[in-house]
Amino acid sequence: MNGTASQLEPGQVICPYCLEIVTYDERVLHTRNEKLQYEKLDISKLTNPLRRADVMRSAFQLCGNTEDIKPHYIPVPYLTHGRPLTVAMVGTSGTGKSHLLTQMIAEVTDGGLEPYGVKWQSVNPADHSVFIRERVALLRSGEQLEATGQTPFAEFVEALLLTGVDGQVRPVAFFDLGGEDLVRTDALLRFLLGVDALVFVVDPVLAFGLPQLDDARTQYGLEVSRSDPAFETVLDRLPRQGPYLDVATALVVGKADLLRFEPPVDRWLSEPSSVPADPRRLREESRDVYAFLRRHAAPAWLRPFDSALRCTLHFASATGGQPQNGLFPHGVRSRRVLGPLVSILAMCGLLSSNPDHRPSTVGM
Ligand SMILES: Nc1nc2c(ncn2[C@@H]2O[C@H](COP(=O)(O)OP(=O)(O)OP(=O)(O)O)[C@@H](O)[C@H]2O)c(=O)[nH]1
Ligand SMILES: [Mg+2]
Ligand SMILES: [Zn+2]
Known part of the structure; x- marks a missing residue:
């Protein structure tokens, strides 16, 4: 059972x-x-x-x-370290899940959560060094990561032991399935039934009809879409108690470098992270992302927010720019990638021992 x-x-x-x-x-x-x-x-x-x-x-x-x-x-x-927290990335193939997750974990292991009072250790030292060598170092040297592809088995790509502000340790496991697997409905997606947190990644190239994204659309051979099929499959698959999903959720407009001249994205991209996590700033960013999605994308892109009891919205860029022939010639520079993770950790109680300080539904 x-x-x-x-x-x-x-x-x-x-x-x-x-x-x-x-x-x-x-x-x-x-x-x-x-x-x-x-x-x-x-x-x-x-x-x-x-x-x-x-x-x-x-x-x-x-x-x-x-x-x-x-x-x-x-x-x-x-x-052996208490109740684990599982986090899954969601989005169709090519939305930027793997680049975003790699940069999130890289910032954690660079000590990015320490100002929030959270310390890290690897769950398995050998797997962790492979992750750093084959993903983080590769990306930071300016090479694009490969598409995740299909797997017969949902495995976490990396797991860390995070020690929260109250000294409690929790294993945190990150799942990064390929977009092709996320639109399947078979046993592979069974792991979703036990997941604690979801990061939905919106690809601006698919979501927004803005003309400045036309070049990127041509580069990838894509068209504007009314929704993300992986969002739909995952939201339909997850069990609900009452009308809402009780899973900590972040909705991230990724590849935000493509929108860097567009207000208010420009302002958020140059904003330093608030330390400690500031619920007011989180609400302001959520409100701006919500308004941007409402204005420029079809309504179904907001379904994760409409479905989840607790959801924050974010702008983030994993690479800082577009790849050219599989390389980032100007180097790789991430922006605001830690924000969605900090929000999820706050919702799951790692940033404060006081339940009143956890973000709930925001962005309206
Ligand atoms: N401009 C820009 N491009 C990005 C960014 N992050 C990823 N990309 C590009 O988007 C494409 C897809 O990125 P992936 O991270 O592999 O996408 P994915 O969602 O993991 O795709 P699957 O593994 O196929 O499901 C690649 O060409 C990346 O170089 C970003 O922050 N900005
Ligand atoms: Mg991937
Ligand atoms: Zn088992």
Whole structure:
């Protein structure tokens, strides 16, 4: 039976792959060798506490559920640090989900959440260095990231242990499926049923009929669209209690560099992040993004905001400019990419121990 977060007992965690309830179990631990194969780990002889802690830091547990799903392994720190928070990026292929998520995580690991009182560690050190090497370093050297493509299995791309202002640690796992997978309705999207937060990414090239986006439309061979099919599939798929989705939601107008001469986008792009998170500024930005979408895009682009109980709206640019032949010749410079994540973390209680300080529905 699938579990929901509210039914969990202490120590129980929802498997981020198959949604079954898992409990940390030292009898089914594994390590991963250099060939990326999993080997059984016997920790009974590890009596030195320092050595043991070090081994556990990069150990995995085999999930007990193998029904209709290949064997899968969960990093031990994900199971031993309290209730995880899962975040999924949503948008059709090419909207910029992977670039945005990569820059968000890069800013976190550069210490970008420290002014908010949040510290980070990796969930698995080896996976984290691969992520930094193959994504962050590549993008920052001016190369475009590849399209995510289709996968048979929803896996998180990166997970971090975040320590909130109250000292509580929470594993945060980020899912970044390809847009082609997000319009499917099969078991691959089952992970969405347990997701805690969603980042909907609006591609200005698809959403806004503004003439200054015509060149980008020609470059990508795209036309203005009335909605994003991935938004529609995901919103239809998610369970609701009452009329609204109770999932922390951010609606981000990405690639905002393409709108950098357009007020009020110009003003927000040059605005430094507010530290600590300022609910008033968050509301002002949400209101501006909402008005911009209402004015320049078809109504269905606002469906995530209309559907979610808690949603903030943002302008962000992951790269600062357009790619040319797969490269960013003027370098890569992100703008305001941390804003949506800070808002989600605030909604999920990581930025304040006081529930009154969490943002609720804004933007109207
Ligand atoms: N101008 C501009 N282009 C961007 C930005 N972010 C991404 N892009 C470009 O948008 C295209 C798609 O970016 P991806 O991040 O791969 O898009 P995706 O949503 O992950 O696509 P799938 O993986 O196919 O679902 C690439 O050509 C990127 O170079 C941005 O902030 N500004
Ligand atoms: Mg992608
Ligand atoms: Zn599982």
